[in-house]
Amino acid sequence: MSKIAIPDLVEKLGGVAAKPLKDASVQTELLNVDKGAQTTAQSGPIKAVFGASIAAAVHLYNGADDKDEDGVIGNRAAATDPDKATTDWRPQLAFETGSAWLKYSLTAAATAKASAKIGSAGGSIAGDRSLRLLYYKRHDAARRIGEAVLSDVDELGSVLSASDIAALGVGEAVALKARGKLTATLSLSWSDIFSTSLQALSGLPGAASGAYLIEIGASAGATFTATLEDDFALCFVREKASGERAFRVAVRKSEVHDTRFQAKAGVEIQFADPAAVKTALSSVMAGVLDAPAAAIKAIEDATSLDKVPAKYRPVAEALAKRFGLDGSPLQPLKKKLTELSEELTQRITQIAETKVSLGFTYEYLRLSSEASLLEAHLSQDALTALHGALLGFDFARVLAYPGPGLALDFFLHQKTVERVRAWGFSLGVGTWFNLKSKQTRKDRFVSRRYVSAEGERWTRAYLGSTQYTASANTWNTDYGATLKADLEEARAPQLTAGSNFKCGLQLWWQENRIRTASELERVVDDAVLWGVIDTGAAPDLYDRLQTALAKADSCQPRLSVMLSDRGASLAMHALAEADDAAWARHAARALPWYAKQSARATAASREALYAPLFDDYRRHPGSEGKALKNLIADNLRDYGGGLAGQETKGETPWTVYQVLLRAGSAERAFWKRWERLRIGAKRMRELLEVRGDWQDFDDHFALMRGAFEQTFLIRAVASLLAEKLRDERHDGKTYATTLTLSYKDGQQDKTLVVGAAN
Numbered sequence: 001m002s003k004i005a006i007p008d009l010v011e012k013l014g015g016v017a018a019k020p021l022k023d024a025s026v027q028t029e030l031l032n033v034d035k036g037a038q039t040t041a042q043s044g045p046i047k048a049v050f051g052a053s054i055a056a057a058v059h060l061y062n063g064a065d066d067k068d069e070d071g072v073i074g075n076r077a078a079a080t081d082p083d084k085a086t087t088d089w090r091p092q093l094a095f096e097t098g099s100a101w102l103k104y105s106l107t108a109a110a111t112a113k114a115s116a117k118i119g120s121a122g123g124s125i126a127g128d129r130s131l132r133l134l135y136y137k138r139h140d141a142a143r144r145i146g147e148a149v150l151s152d153v154d155e156l157g158s159v160l161s162a163s164d165i166a167a168l169g170v171g172e173a174v175a176l177k178a179r180g181k182l183t184a185t186l187s188l189s190w191s192d193i194f195s196t197s198l199q200a201l202s203g204l205p206g207a208a209s210g211a212y213l214i215e216i217g218a219s220a221g222a223t224f225t226a227t228l229e230d231d232f233a234l235c236f237v238r239e240k241a242s243g244e245r246a247f248r249v250a251v252r253k254s255e256v257h258d259t260r261f262q263a264k265a266g267v268e269i270q271f272a273d274p275a276a277v278k279t280a281l282s283s284v285m286a287g288v289l290d291a292p293a294a295a296i297k298a299i300e301d302a303t304s305l306d307k308v309p310a311k312y313r314p315v316a317e318a319l320a321k322r323f324g325l326d327g328s329p330l331q332p333l334k335k336k337l338t339e340l341s342e343e344l345t346q347r348i349t350q351i352a353e354t355k356v357s358l359g360f361t362y363e364y365l366r367l368s369s370e371a372s373l374l375e376a377h378l379s380q381d382a383l384t385a386l387h388g389a390l391l392g393f394d395f396a397r398v399l400a401y402p403g404p405g406l407a408l409d410f411f412l413h414q415k416t417v418e419r420v421r422a423w424g425f426s427l428g429v430g431t432w433f434n435l436k437s438k439q440t441r442k443d444r445f446v447s448r449r450y451v452s453a454e455g456e457r458w459t460r461a462y463l464g465s466t467q468y469t470a471s472a473n474t475w476n477t478d479y480g481a482t483l484k485a486d487l488e489e490a491r492a493p494q495l496t497a498g499s500n501f502k503c504g505l506q507l508w509w510q511e512n513r514i515r516t517a518s519e520l521e522r523v524v525d526d527a528v529l530w531g532v533i534d535t536g537a538a539p540d541l542y543d544r545l546q547t548a549l550a551k552a553d554s555c556q557p558r559l560s561v562m563l564s565d566r567g568a569s570l571a572m573h574a575l576a577e578a579d580d581a582a583w584a585r586h587a588a589r590a591l592p593w594y595a596k597q598s599a600r601a602t603a604a605s606r607e608a609l610y611a612p613l614f615d616d617y618r619r620h621p622g623s624e625g626k627a628l629k630n631l632i633a634d635n636l637r638d639y640g641g642g643l644a645g646q647e648t649k650g651e652t653p654w655t656v657y658q659v660l661l662r663a664g665s666a667e668r669a670f671w672k673r674w675e676r677l678r679i680g681a682k683r684m685r686e687l688l689e690v691r692g693d694w695q696d697f698d699d700h701f702a703l704m705r706g707a708f709e710q711t712f713l714i715r716a717v718a719s720l721l722a723e724k725l726r727d728e729r730h731d732g733k734t735y736a737t738t739l740t741l742s743y744k745d746g747q748q749d750k751t752l753v754v755g756a757a758n
Helices: 009-018 145-152 162-166 190-194 274-289 293-301 310-322 330-365 380-391 395-399 520-529 535-548 565-577 580-589 603-619 626-636 643-649 656-663 666-689 694-708 711-724 726-731
Strands: 003-005 029-043 046-049 054-061 099-107 131-140 173-189 211-217 221-238 247-253 266-271 372-378 406-411 417-429 433-452 455-472 475-491 502-511 554-563 735-745 748-756
Touching: 009 029, 009 145, 029 145, 099 145, 131 145, 162 380, 173 190, 173 330, 190 211, 190 221, 190 274, 190 330, 190 735, 190 748, 211 274, 211 535, 221 274, 221 330, 221 380, 247 380, 266 274, 266 330, 274 293, 274 330, 293 310, 293 330, 310 330, 372 380, 372 395, 380 395, 433 694, 455 694, 475 694, 475 711, 502 565, 502 711, 520 535, 520 554, 520 603, 520 711, 520 735, 535 748, 554 565, 554 711, 565 666, 565 711, 565 726, 565 735, 580 603, 580 666, 580 711, 603 626, 603 656, 626 643, 626 656, 643 656, 656 666, 656 711, 666 694, 666 711, 694 711, 711 726
Parallel strands: none
Antiparallel strands: 003 029, 029 046, 029 054, 054 099, 099 131, 131 173, 173 221, 211 748, 221 247, 221 266, 247 372, 372 406, 417 433, 433 455, 455 475, 475 502, 502 554, 554 735, 735 748
């Protein structure tokens, strides 16, 4: 048990000492000593020495309306169906008539030290005012306050001791509030790491022009250690005198945050194995130089140019020329390759750690301040066995506990304000065909509150998404958009307008079973349309893909557009300011590629032939049915080859008539979706740049969603952004576009990552 020595304790209690605990006229705070109290909290292997600067407080709770700022005692919600359980913070102690509780709070100052790990997996208590110990002692409500306090201060139960917790009476609790560290192990494939970040490799000396094509095994990846520092609360309550569920334990992100800490979760990402970069280096270097990895290795190993295998000497000569080397180039070339290897190692490390850090921080910040990290019931034996793991927030050890007496209620469950809307259909024909599709929309809001004597501050976050998935037997497609908005630094409530948020936007599309023998031209055309490469780089990319995919029957391409805060703002400007003529032109470019029709072969050829058609459709937006077919025929009549007839029959999905029918030719839906996209972008721009209510993010994104929920329209949006934001592509941050192709090479799964070289 811990002891606390408060000089002149009875005098400090004053007139309330003689009053009964049940006296409703007594204020909740009985005593608050900012400094001068002395204590040593010591139990088992843990010793917390607070010294003379400890702050101590005593609070009385004798009525159901009393508010405990630490949230341990209060009105508990009635038990619910386990299937409907939430992680809403609820008091761990419920008030009962005839009883009163005294809460003893001990707060460590800067001199606090701990001789064992608390709230840390690989770290210790750190930071100013980083540790608070709470003890809730239950008393008969008729007992006098002074008598109860004097009897308690010599034997304060401590969360630091399993035996103290075991000695709690029913309805009593101990808790810890601390600035602690949690660690998580994250594993990602290299193809995923590079899928949205390849532009960060641009501008390297000796790099090939056109497009980078990086080939890497699908299973190759890296493991990261994420260390996160934040405020946490650990609470133990005795609910029953004995039994398998005698104790309840809750570990949560603290509901009340001490703003002497930085009002932001600190996340540090590191490679679990620093050598992991080497596993990707050779593939990346080969892709950047457009040279076989074996050739580069042979050059690095050779002592003279004639020692380089004959088949690789042309590669060495080409690389030397690209690096601007004359004369006897081998040794200077090897030096250049070493320098490039070092530079690539740094860039790959930065790409990986940045991607993981942003992703981990983003997801963690959306774990609300009321979210439970872990909640469980324990027997006394399980408490003894797991006390150290719980005190250290070592969740892996808790979850792996093989013994009896642990009943896990939930772990890392999230409570946010989330709305999900989904609809779809399925169609089965006999036993040979099964078609399914589903459209899902999500809106999620998360707030975190930081409270101190100076007032309150908040962080906010919004995530909006729309995703369409469809499958037919072994074929499937998936496309959509995600909008993220974060208020990273905690601010006063009046400073949490939309203009204070950082925003990001992602568009993506993928489809499997693309035949490599006949549809690679389509993949390259999509890469141009989405802005992954320029038109001039298309022939070279086609040749390289043919070589790389020679042994694959099919592949699964995925196109991605990532827009950072500045990029998202530029995108909103581009969409808001584009006129109907621009939309018509990009709609023409976005028509499907079709191998049997040269007019559909490239985005440029589609624009040249079909842009006048869409411009005419712009002037007659109400055209549908026969009127739309006549409009199509009139605009394509002079092309020849029966194209006008094909496009108006509408018997196959690729025809203009069918494309417009699916995109919404009825009741001007095609143009209405465009107008809603433009209005939504304009309102989003004003929200982010001027001022507005952050809770309007979902309304503005809802206006834009329609253009991301149909494959033809999302292609048109990608094409428009590729044109307007092309100059922002070089840095890989503001605007990044990437093509990844997954395929099987024999029995090995592989991935190609394609991005613009400059």
